[in-house]
Structures are given as C-alpha cells and as structure tokens.
Amino acid sequence: MSIRHQLLLAAGAVAGVLAVIPAKAQDAVKIGLILPMTGGQASTGKQIDNAVKLYMQQKGDTVAGRKIEVILKDDGAVPDNTKRLAQELIVNDKVSFIAGFGVTPAALAAAPLATQAKVPEIVMAAGTSIITERSPYIVRTSFTLAQSSTIIGDWAAKNGIKKVATLTSDYAPGNDALNFFKQNFTAGGGEIVEEVKVPLQNPDFAPFLQRMKDAKPDAVFVFVPAGQGGNFMKQYSERGLDKAGIKVIGPGDVMDDDLLNGMGDAALGTVTAHLYSAAHPSAMNKDFVAAYKKAYNQRPGFMAVGGYDGIHLIYEALKKTGGKTDGDALIEAMKGLKWESPRGPISIDPETRDIVQNIYIRKVEKVDGELYNVEFATFEAVKDSGKTKK
Amino acid sequence: MTTLFTILFDGVAYGMLLFVLACGLAVTLGLMNFVNLAHGAFAMTGGYVCAVLVNNSGWPFFAALPLAFVSSALIGVVLERSLYRHLYTRSHLDQVLFSIGLTFMSVASVDYIMGSSRIFIKLPAALEGQFDFFGVGIGRYRLMIIVICGLLTVGLQLILAKTRFGSRLRAAVDDPRAASGLGINVPQVFAFTFAFGCGLAGLGGALSAEILGLDPYFPLKFMIYFLIVVTVGGSSSITGPFLASLLLGIGDVAGKYYVPKMGPFVIYTIMIVILIWRPNGLFGRTAAR
Numbered sequence: 043m044s045i046r047h048q049l050l051l052a053a054g055a056v057a058g059v060l061a062v063i064p065a066k067a068q069d070a071v072k073i074g075l076i077l078p079m080t081g082g083q084a085s086t087g088k089q090i091d092n093a094v095k096l097y098m099q100q101k102g103d104t105v106a107g108r109k110i111e112v113i114l115k116d117d118g119a120v121p122d123n124t125k126r127l128a129q130e131l132i133v134n135d136k137v138s139f140i141a142g143f144g145v146t147p148a149a150l151a152a153a154p155l156a157t158q159a160k161v162p163e164i165v166m167a168a169g170t171s172i173i174t175e176r177s178p179y180i181v182r183t184s185f186t187l188a189q190s191s192t193i194i195g196d197w198a199a200k201n202g203i204k205k206v207a208t209l210t211s212d213y214a215p216g217n218d219a220l221n222f223f224k225q226n227f228t229a230g231g232g233e234i235v236e237e238v239k240v241p242l243q244n245p246d247f248a249p250f251l252q253r254m255k256d257a258k259p260d261a262v263f264v265f266v267p268a269g270q271g272g273n274f275m276k277q278y279s280e281r282g283l284d285k286a287g288i289k290v291i292g293p294g295d296v297m298d299d300d301l302l303n304g305m306g307d308a309a310l311g312t313v314t315a316h317l318y319s320a321a322h323p324s325a326m327n328k329d330f331v332a333a334y335k336k337a338y339n340q341r342p343g344f345m346a347v348g349g350y351d352g353i354h355l356i357y358e359a360l361k362k363t364g365g366k367t368d369g370d371a372l373i374e375a376m377k378g379l380k381w382e383s384p385r386g387p388i389s390i391d392p393e394t395r396d397i398v399q400n401i402y403i404r405k406v407e408k409v410d411g412e413l414y415n416v417e418f419a420t421f422e423a424v425k426d427s428g429k430t431k432k
Numbered sequence: 433m434t435t436l437f438t439i440l441f442d443g444v445a446y447g448m449l450l451f452v453l454a455c456g457l458a459v460t461l462g463l464m465n466f467v468n469l470a471h472g473a474f475a476m477t478g479g480y481v482c483a484v485l486v487n488n489s490g491w492p493f494f495a496a497l498p499l500a501f502v503s504s505a506l507i508g509v510v511l512e513r514s515l516y517r518h519l520y521t522r523s524h525l526d527q528v529l530f531s532i533g534l535t536f537m538s539v540a541s542v543d544y545i546m547g548s549s550r551i552f553i554k555l556p557a558a559l560e561g562q563f564d565f566f567g568v569g570i571g572r573y574r575l576m577i578i579v580i581c582g583l584l585t586v587g588l589q590l591i592l593a594k595t596r597f598g599s600r601l602r603a604a605v606d607d608p609r610a611a612s613g614l615g616i617n618v619p620q621v622f623a624f625t626f627a628f629g630c631g632l633a634g635l636g637g638a639l640s641a642e643i644l645g646l647d648p649y650f651p652l653k654f655m656i657y658f659l660i661v662v663t664v665g666g667s668s669s670i671t672g673p674f675l676a677s678l679l680l681g682i683g684d685v686a687g688k689y690y691v692p693k694m695g696p697f698v699i700y701t702i703m704i705v706i707l708i709w710r711p712n713g714l715f716g717r718t719a720a721r
Binding site: 080081084085088238239240241243246248249250252253256270272273276277279280281282300301304305306 | 435438439442446540543547548549550551552554560561562569571572573642643644645649653684685686687688689692693696
C-alpha cells in the first residue's frame with residue numbers, strides 16, 4: 043500500500059468522522075411541553091404527558107441523528123403561567139418547539155411568543171377555532187369544537203331529531219359548541235326549543251335539567267367540561283329524562299374515554315360526534331390502547347391521542363428538515379403532512395395549519411362489561427368550519 | 433304547579449346538603465370563634481373514604497356513610513389536639529393563614545393519592561331515579577338526603593338545648609374561664625365539638641358526591657358556599673345556618689330554573705340583601721366577642 047493510498051484512507055476516515063460528528067455533537071432538540079399537571083385540568087396534562095412518553099419509548103428518542111429531549115412544565119392551566127414558562131423555555135432552554143396547552147387561553151397566551159421567536163407551537167389539546175389564526179407558527183393536532191359540533195348538528199337534523207334543548211357551559215368552548223351546533227342543526231330544519239347556559243363552576247344541574255325536561259325536546263345537546271360530564275349524566279337519569287324519551291347528543295368531550303366507565307349505565311345510548319374512541323376498530327388503535335393500558339393502567343382518551351399525534355408531528359417534521367430546527371422550515375414541513383393516527387387518517391391543512399380528521403358518530407354501549415363509545419357512522423376528512431367560512 | 437313543588441323539593445334537598453356540610457363550620461366559627469377555612473377538607477376526606485369503601489372494598493353505601501363520619505371526626509380530633517388548639521388564642525389572620533395552608537396541603541395530597549379526576553360513589557339501585565308523588569317528581573336520593581339531614585338537625589338542636597353536654601358547651605363558649613372554674617373540662621369539650629363538626633362535614637362530603645361531584649378541589653370550590661351559609665345564618669345557633677341553608681338552596685335552584693341567565697347570581701344577591709338588612713346574619717348575636 044503506497045503512502046498516497048494511506049493518506050487517502052486517512053483523509054477519507056477523517057471526512058467520514060467529520061460527517062458523523064456534527065450530527066452527534068449538535069445539542070439535543072429540545073421540546074418545551076407546557077401542560078396543566080395540577081388543578082382542575084390535570085387529567086388533560088397527564089394524558090398528554092403519558093402519550094408523549096409512550097411514543098418516545100416506542101419510537102426511540104433520536105430523530106434524523108438528533109436526540110430529542112422533552113422539558114415538561116406545569117402551568118396549572120393559568121395563562122399567565124403559560125406565558126412565563128413559554129418565555130423561559132424559549133430564552134433560557136432554547137427549545138425548538140413549544141407544545142401542549144391544555145386550555146384555549148393558555149394556547150393564546152403563548153401565541154405572540156411563538157411568532158416573535160419563530161418557534162413552532164404545537165397545540166395538543168385546546169379546541170377553540172381561533173387559536174391557529176393567532177400566529178403563523180401554531181399547528182394543532184387535537185381538534186376544534188366546530189368539527190364535532192357541526193357534524194352532530196347535521197346528523198341530528200337528518201336522523202329524526204326535530205326539537206332540541208341545549209345545555210352548555212358558559213365559556214368560550216361551550217359557546218363555540220352551541221353556536222356551531224345551532225347553525226348546522228337549524229339549517230337542517232331543526233328547532234331549538236330551549237337554550238340554557240350554565241355557569242362553569244356549577245355544582246348542581248338539577249334546576250337546569252328540570253327546565254330541559256319541561257321543554258319536552260327530542261334530545262338535549264350538551265357540552266360541559268370533561269369532568270362534569272359524569273355528574274350531568276347521573277342527574278339526567280335521576281330526573282328520569284331518559285325515561286321521558288329525551289336523548290343526549292353532543293360533541294364527544296362529554297363522553298371522554300377516561301371518565302366514561304365512572305358514569306355508570308346512565309350514559310348508555312348517548313350519541314356523540316368526536317374524533318376518537320378507544321374502541322376505534324383499527325389495528326393501530328388496538329396496539330395503542332393496549333400499550334397505553336399496559337404502561338399507565340388506564341384507558342387513553344382523546345387528549346392522549348392529541349399528544350401522541352403531536353409528538354409524531356414533531357418527529358416527522360424533523361425528519362423532513364434533516365434535523366434542522368429552523369422554525370419556518372419546520373412549519374413548512376408540517377403543512378400537508380398526512381399520517382395514520384390511532385384515531386384514523388389525519389392530516390395538517392396546509393392553509394390553516396389546523397387538523398383535518400374524520401369525525402365519528404358514536405353511541406355509548408357496553409362491550410365486555412365496560413362502557414365504550416362505539417362508532418357507527420363516519421364523516422371523512424372534516425376541516426375546521428370555524429375558519430373555512432371566511 | 434307540580435313543577436313548582438319539584439323545584440321546591442330539589443331546593444330543600446340542596447339546602448339540607450349545604451347545611452350538613454356547613455354546620456360544622458358554624459360550630460367552630462360561631463361557638464368556638466375559630467376561623468377554619470379547612471372545613472371543606474374534612475368534607476372531602478369523608479367523601480373519599482366513602483368512595484373507596486364502596487367502590488373498591490365493596491361495602492354497602494349505608495354502612496360506609498357512618499364510617500365517613502367517623503374517619504373525618506378522628507382526623508379532626510387528631511388535628512385539633514396537635515395543631516388547632518395552639519391557634520385558639522391567636523388572631524383571626526393567623527387562623528386563616530394556617531387553615532388555608534392546610535386546605536392546599538389536603539388538595540395536593542388527595543390529588544397525589546387518588547388522582548385528579550372526579551370520582552363517583554356507586555349507589556344502591558334503590559336510591560336511583562325519581563318517583564311520582566301526586567305528579568311531583570321526587571328524586572329518591574334527594575329524599576334520602578332530606579330525611580338524614582332533617583333527623584340530624586333535630587338531633588343537634590336537642591343535644592345543644594337539652595343535654596348536659598350542650599349546656600357545658602354553651603357555658604364553655606360564653607366564658608371559658610368561669611366554665612373551667614366550675615369544673616368543666618373546656619379543652620375536652622372543644623375537642624369533642626370540633627371532632628363532631630368535622631364528622632358532620634365528612635358525612636356531608638359523602639352525601640354530596642352524587643350531587644356536587646367529588647374531586648381534590650372540593651375544599652376550595654365549596655368554601656365560598658360554606659362561608660355564605662355561616663355569614664347569612666349568623667353563627668350563634670344551629671337554627672340560623674339551617675334556615676340560611678334552606679333559603680340559599682331554594683333560592684339557588686329556583687333562580688336557576690326560572691331565570692337561568694341570572695341563575696348563578698341569585699344566591700349572592702340574597703346574601704348581599706340579607707347582610708345589608710342584618711349585618712350579623714339572620715340570627716346573629718354580636719359577632720365579635
């Protein structure tokens with residue numbers, strides 16, 4: 043072997059090493075995960091955190107040659123905290139993504155920071171339509187209330203429900219749900235006979251339910267924050283609304299999988315429109331539910347799926363940019379991404395950066411002694427109508 | 433017309449529930465002159481004890497109810513002997529800071545042990561649903577609440593007014609020094625009273641899980657209701673908070689039914705009007721002593 047050969051080999055080896063080094067020597071890609079881990083919304087935060095951890099266990103913590111590091115912060119669903127934490131994460135920890143956001147005000151509070159720092163903000167939970175319009179760096183993997191509320195409105199109008207009384211919590215998502223439902227249901231020929239907005243901190247539904255009962259509707263459209271759904275259903279059957287032949291319909295938040303079993307048989311027969319059910323009959327979902335149950339000893343709900351898809355979106359975007367963390371490039375990479383999620387096929391709308399997904403009509407039934415939302419009709423590739431109107 | 437009675441019935445049940453939850457607070461605040469904001473924490477303890485016994489250990493609901501009372505009362509007496517009694521002579525601000533701290537600790541520990549999601553107590557089938565009584569819809573569970581709480585109220589009033597213990601308690605409250613001079617063991621009377629109030633809260637917590645919902649934030653969410661009951665009722669007797677609870681319960685339910693848009697404001701309006709009219713509450717003596 044001549045000296046020249048040896049030199050060439052050495053040079054080649056050095057070049058090879060150099061080519062490898064940048065990938066290894068680069069810092070890890072940091073993701074700031076801001077979730078409510080304490081307070082009334084804590085179950086949302088825990089589900090998302092669980093799902094993100096599960097995904098990283100399954101898929102490994104390296105993407106495009108870069109290690110992924112998640113920094114979890116608890117904002118307690120208080121927007122002021124969210125903003126402060128997002129700022130700290132961006133400035134001190136130099137994160138490449140901020141993600142999570144349990145409630146709409148939290149997601150909105152972080153929006154100006156995402157714009158200013160050009161850091162993608164992945165919304166994994168909050169569901170008000172306007173969120174993605176507040177910054178060109180916001181991408182959502184959860185849902186919007188308009189998606190499920192318009193669909194249940196259409197469905198109800200077409201399926202023999204003529205008169206509906208509504209009971210919604212008096213806050214932004216509740217009003218969104220009510221307005222979108224009303225718009226599609228009345229357009230389909232339905233009539234709203236009674237409209238009640240209940241205070242968010244409402245201890246007892248009795249008087250409102252009595253009003254529903256006296257209005258004698260075909261169905262009650264209900265949207266209350268996830269935790270209150272159980273109370274609502276119990277008092278609904280206590281008051282005999284089920285025996286009076288009044289159905290319960292609504293967006294599926296009320297029948298969240300992680301609460302459904304606690305509601306008891308009162309919940310049977312409730313028809314809701316939603317993006318995810320733990321009973322979704324796909325191989326991918328069965329694996330997901332099994333893995334989640336094994337790891338955390340409970341059923342995943344739609345919040346967990348939002349988190350699972352959120353981290354998947356981050357992984358895929360990094361693959362497309364080859365590990366580069368430039369905010370604009372990442373957002374470009376995310377636009378139009380399509381993949382199979384445990385909830386079914388989903389994609390990111392390139393125009394609005396919001397999620398496009400199937401909405402399923404489901405009915406609560408008993409399967410193997412447990413309550414599940416069993417899907418029986420599908421509306422495919424539903425966009426957020428809260429924006430498409432404009 | 434029948435709807436009116438259903439509303440009245442629901443209101444009475446709700447009021448009775450508020451009374452059982454809050455009357456322990458009326459005792460500590462009114463009789464012992466101690467501001468105990470951690471009262472809701474004892475109610476929550478009772479609720480969770482009942483839920484664990486019924487849901488996980490398969491106890492019947494009615495057997496678990498007394499245990500909710502006993503466990504809250506036991507925790508109450510332990511805390512009274514170890515912590516609370518040092519604060520009897522301190523200023524109200526110290527008492528407020530101490531008890532609100534205790535509340536936050538209870539919230540965090542229950543969240544840690546039991547998780548943050550709302551839990552329910554599995555009820556026997558006999559308590560579910562409504563029946564018709566001359567066209568008036570009567571909820572079985574609510575009827576049971578009215579019966580239990582009604583009996584309790586009568587019992588409490590009798591104990592306070594007719595028994596030796598009742599007169600000792602009233603004496604100890606009116607003038608602790610003279611009472612101990614007469615051979616009444618004042619700390620013992622206070623400890624017992626405190627524990628009893630906590631036990632009642634525990635029972636109320638167990639009963640209210642079905643109607644108000646039970647989660648770790650219970651003590652904070654309902655603190656305001658307890659305080660309204662005590663301020664409106666005046667804290668010098670059992671009758672005051674009892675009538676105040678009924679008034680608020682009926683006012684709240686009827687307000688939400690007849691004027692749903694204004695519903696949540698009704699009880700606050702009632703409170704403000706009553707307090708302007710009678711600043712010491714409906715049955716208040718002079719509050720400061």
